[in-house]
Amino acid sequence: MPITSETREAIFLILESALKKVSPPMVSKIDTKKQAIELMGNKPVPYGYDKKIVPGMYFASVAQRKDSVVFYFFPAYYKTDEIKKMAPTLIKCLKGKTCFHFKKEEHVNQKELAALLKHGVKAWIEAGYMK
Template identity: 35%
Template structure:
């Protein structure tokens, strides 16, 4: 899968499978954003839904901002080298293409994020 639009739709559908417990905050062509639905401390601030992630299409790639990998990095130690290559910084994946194997791994990674945040009572 190489088309920005196809990758965007795939990532959004992976996340939408988890609504609820996630809540959609933004659903526009330039950004799709979700958070939890419970009041939680995010840093020093009480928020009405802990940030989970966003999908942002760019002209040459699609970005997945995936906050669980930032807040709980050890829960994602086993992601593949191919997926790690797409991770820029601590929580942002840049996808120029998504292989069938990577699709399966992304789905599992998002499920793991839901599991970790559920255990922490964040979603």
């Protein structure tokens, strides 16, 4: 059964609310037209093979898609095993390394999501991506 626009909006609002709780210290960009929100670190850092300075290291984002709401969580690249233990319910929606696809509100465990974001912020501070 396809996801309804009401369900998609409800999931988006839950995820958006969780991201807003870590912003600040994270810097957020909101694109209301595309119904997306993105967070990045608050410190300019070198990035890529040429070490070009970027305004902040990408952290996480949420976007609405036709069949789901996607949550990209970049710290998952660095702390994969810890994240699997920390968020067993959310892991069921993980596709690939960093992309969670949510199709039902009950798939979004807010407690696990808050712990995941808190752990990610800590990882970003340790990596030097935040002040």
